[in-house]
Amino acid sequence: MPNYLDFEESLAEIEGKIEELRHQMDQGELNVTEEVAKLELRAEKILEQTYAKLTPWQKTQVARHQNRPHMMDYLKALITDFTPLAGDRSFGEDKAIVGGLGRFNGRSVMVIGHEKGHDTESRVAHNFGMARPEGYRKAIRLMNLADQFGIPVITFVDTAGAYPGIDAEARGQAEAIARSIEACLHIKVPIVSVIIGEGGSGGAMAIAAANSVIMLEHAIYSVISPEGCASILWRDNDAKETAAEALKHTAADLEELGVIDTIVPEPMGGAHRHPEDTIKAVGAALEEVLVPLLALGGNELKAARRDKFLEIGQKGLA
Numbered sequence: 001m002p003n004y005l006d007f008e009e010s011l012a013e014i015e016g017k018i019e020e021l022r023h024q025m026d027q028g029e030l031n032v033t034e035e036v037a038k039l040e041l042r043a044e045k046i047l048e049q050t051y052a053k054l055t056p057w058q059k060t061q062v063a064r065h066q067n068r069p070h071m072m073d074y075l076k077a078l079i080t081d082f083t084p085l086a087g088d089r090s091f092g093e094d095k096a097i098v099g100g101l102g103r104f105n106g107r108s109v110m111v112i113g114h115e116k117g118h119d120t121e122s123r124v125a126h127n128f129g130m131a132r133p134e135g136y137r138k139a140i141r142l143m144n145l146a147d148q149f150g151i152p153v154i155t156f157v158d159t160a161g162a163y164p165g166i167d168a169e170a171r172g173q174a175e176a177i178a179r180s181i182e183a184c185l186h187i188k189v190p191i192v193s194v195i196i197g198e199g200g201s202g203g204a205m206a207i208a209a210a211n212s213v214i215m216l217e218h219a220i221y222s223v224i225s226p227e228g229c230a231s232i233l234w235r236d237n238d239a240k241e242t243a244a245e246a247l248k249h250t251a252a253d254l255e256e257l258g259v260i261d262t263i264v265p266e267p268m269g270g271a272h273r274h275p276e277d278t279i280k281a282v283g284a285a286l287e288e289v290l291v292p293l294l295a296l297g298g299n300e301l302k303a304a305r306r307d308k309f310l311e312i313g314q315k316g317l318a
Contacts, residue, residue, distance in 0.1 A: 003272075005061045008050065014043045047269050054218070056244035060226055062218040063198045067272035069279055071098060071113035071156040074196065077279045078286070079104055079111055085142060087134075091171060094135030096127045096163070097207075099142045104154065105287055107294075110146035112139050112207055113156030116197075130163040133176035136206050140176075140183045147187035152290060155193045155207040160225060162203030177202040184209035185305055188298025192289050194282060195219045195251075195260070196271075211305050212289045213259070215251045216278070217266040221259065222249035258312050262289060 004012040018039050054062065062068075075082060075098070082102035086093045099112040114131065117123035146153050162173055184191055184207065193210035199221035208221075215221060229243035230236060248254070251263045264285045267274035293301065 088137035096131040097135035158197035161200035180206035190293035
């Protein structure tokens with residue numbers, strides 16, 4: 001049984017009844033095939049109606065769903081011959097950001113991304129995808145390495161934000177994020193970023209200043225979380241739904257503003273219900289976006305990236 005979100009209550013009841021009837025059929029207690037079929041059609045209709053009109057806050061919940069495919073899932077499915085590269089050569093290794101060399105559809109690529117973890121043990125190990133300065137300095141090192149050898153960079157963004165702890169601040173969190181953004185804008189190889197879940201604040205932007213930004217349909221990307229925004233502006237966490245609406249952090253909003261370039265539709269019910277189909281769709285979108293960039297020269301790529309970010313928001317002001 002999937003982990004249901006609070007707005008999926010009616011769906012949970014129906015699918016729970018379906019599972020109960022199927023169990024009874026398996027035990028040979030009764031034959032309710034026709035009733036199960038009717039309930040399945042009803043559940044499918046409710047699912048379609050629910051996901052056709054998700055609010056920004058509901059999309060936030062979907063983007064954070066624990067069963068949504070994470071960076072390592074994309075890595076295992078899309079990247080072959082992956083060799084992880086660890087450490088920032090200054091302080092240490094940060095497992096919130098995973099990076100290394102591999103092949104995407106036969107081409108050498110540098111892959112960098114946030115990993116949140118799937119269970120309690122892995123989430124703690126990866127610090128819930130919230131990187132410390134050494135994580136961003138590792139990303140800088142890997143981007144510069146890719147630049148040196150002419151290898152395109154693919155990044156996967158999925159973080160609530162950079163780690164806000166005292167130790168991270170003491171080691172220069174803000175400076176590390178700024179340097180990482182600078183590295184994204186400076187290198188002369190293609191960079192493609194994919195927002196696969198939650199893109200939070202500078203922690204996300206640090207590896208997302210790309211030539212092309214791809215975003216999953218129910219992912220979110222914002223300068224602050226709805227809860228953080230509600231706490232600051234309304235001093236009331238219950239205003240998170242209002243904040244989510246105001247932040248314009250959905251894929252449709254961000255495409256309109258020119259912040260992202262491509263929206264990848266998710267299977268009905270979200271990526272967490274059909275992870276394999278979602279990963280396949282992201283792989284197809286990456287291929288479509290990356291191929292034209294490979295034909296451009298280094299100076300063209302760098303200039304195009306600079307112009308892209310200078311123009312952000314102009315669509316909304318026109």
